[in-house]
Amino acid sequence: MSIINGVGIIYLVKEKDPLIFILFISIGWVLLSIYSKFYEVYRYTRPVIIISLIVRQLILFALFVFAFSGLYHELNIYPRPIVKYTLFCFLLITIFKFAIYYILQKYRVSFGGNYRTTVIFGLNKKTLALENFFNKKPEYGYLHKKTYNFKNKDQSLNECFEYILDEKIDEIYCSISELTNSQIADIVDFADNNLKILKFIPDSKEIYSKKLRYEYYDYIPVLTLRNIPLEDSANMIIKRGFDILFSSIVIVFILSWLTPLIAILIKMESKGPVFFKQSRNGFNYKEFDCYKFRSMTPNEDAHLYQATRGDQRVTKVGKFIRKTSIDELPQFFNVLFGDMSVVGPRPHMVSHTNMYAKKIDKFMVRHFVKPGITGLAQISGFRGEVETDKDIIGRVKYDIFYIENWSLLLDMKIIFQTFINAVKGEDKAY
Structure with a gap:
């Protein structure tokens, strides 16, 4: 984006005010990039695909700049300079x-960095071709560890799973023709519960997923079982940009004056710090310090037990800030620092994460994205105390629905509903 704006200011706008040009061109570039999937370039993407993405983006962007010049006559941008401008921009971008x-x-080749470790389940011509791709093309960044032959009846899935965990394998590739449906189901559950990327080498057998995406490693077709929109670089940039903008607005215009007031009220009622810090699990299961306004009297059980209805640990000020969700506002600093997002799965205490990971199927899938201050589950009646297994399963x-169906519009809807719920007050906000 800096290239298209910099070249545009020097070559097209020149001495005129560049603000309108930068605003429209930047917004247009982002929208076109999402539509054309310009930033969807992965380690296995072939150069010819990258060239096709560049050409598609070039044509769309040129048309957009022509449209802008027709709508905004004050800048006196003419067709011939536009053609030269777009061609020069895309030469630099290419x-x-x-x-x-x-x-x-x-x-990857010279220093062994940026690698993904892999295993393959099943032995046949297709898996041998994939193994050959991994071993003979290290520039793509895959380090193949093992290929399992399930025609050998002594081969146990549990032994494979132990190896994957011990060796910290990143990605599992399965030949569907070599596995039974029950084995596929077990592998899917294992991958979901242990944050492993799972992909399939397709054939005619049924696959248990509604969202499948074809990818090509060289000329080998590979199916991705779970499509996560936030793995795309363009979506990551959009969401991170929104997080920074939104959290900055809240910090500057709300927390700057609200924090001293809340601090005075907390200190007047009970001794102890204004802020409460707690370790929670975030993206890729990494621990981080989550911040809140202190709503309880200092106690040793705060890191082990959630607040319950009528909890004697909660102060009078604490009841108010918990009911209105004001106690969560310091987490916008977590968002600004990059540990959290405005919207996402709510992070749990480390002790609770370990407990739920063992007893709730697919609980660990929540850690494929950054945790959020609010989330789809919270506005759908599943916030606060987990009273039964039904609460955490819901x-x-x-x-998981949010992770697989993310969009900026969905984030905006969740934020709006969270505000409405905070104003109305929620039964489980205690």
């Missing part, structure tokens, strides 16, 4: 994009 692409490949279902 050089930059391929430079990054090949530098990363060189880095929460996980909504969280």
Whole structure:
């Protein structure tokens, strides 16, 4: 984006005010990039695919700049300079994009960095071709560890799972023709519950998923079982940009004056710190310090037990800030620092995460994205205390739906509903 704006200011706008140009061109570029999937370039993407993405984006962007010049006559932008501008921009973008692409490949080959470790379930011509791809093309960044032959009746899935955990394997590839339906179901559950990426080498057998995406490693077709929109670089940039903007607005215009007031009220009622810090599990199961306004009297059980209805640990001020969700506002600093997002699955205490991971199926899928201050589960009646297994199972279902169906519009809807619920007050906000 810096290339298209910089070249545009120098070559098209020149001495005129560039603000309108930068605003429209930047918004247009982002929207076109999402539509054309310009940033969906992965380690296994072939150069010819990258070229096709560049050409598609070039045509769409040129048309957009022509449309902008027709709508905004004050800048006196003419057709011939637009053609030269777009061609020069895309020459620089192409050089930059391929430079990054090949530098990363060189880095993987020369220094052994940026690697993903893999195992393959099933032995046949297709899996041997994939294994050959992994071993003979290290520039793509895959380090193949093992291929399992399930025609050998002594081969146990549990032994495979233990190996994957012990060796910290990143990705599992399955040949569907070599596995039974019950084995596939077990592998899917294992991958979901242990944060492992699972992909399939397709054939005619049924696959238990509604969302499948074809990818090609060289000319080998591979199916991705779970499509996560936030794995796309463009979506990551959009969500992170929104998080920074929204959290900055809240910190500057709300927390800047609200924090001293809440601090005075907390200190007047009970001794102890204004802020409460608690370790929670976030993206990829990593621990981080989650911040809140202190709503309880200092106690040793705060890191072990959730607040319950009528909890004697909660102060009078605490009841008010918990009911209105004001106690969660310091987490916007977590968002700004990059540990959390405004919207996402709510993070749990470390002790609770370990407990639920063992007893609730697919609980760990929630950690494929950053945790949020609010989430789809919270506005759907699954916030607060987990009273029964039904509460946490419902929460996980909504969280997985959010992960697989993320959009900026969905985030906006959740934020709006969260505000409405905070104003009305919720029964489980205690």
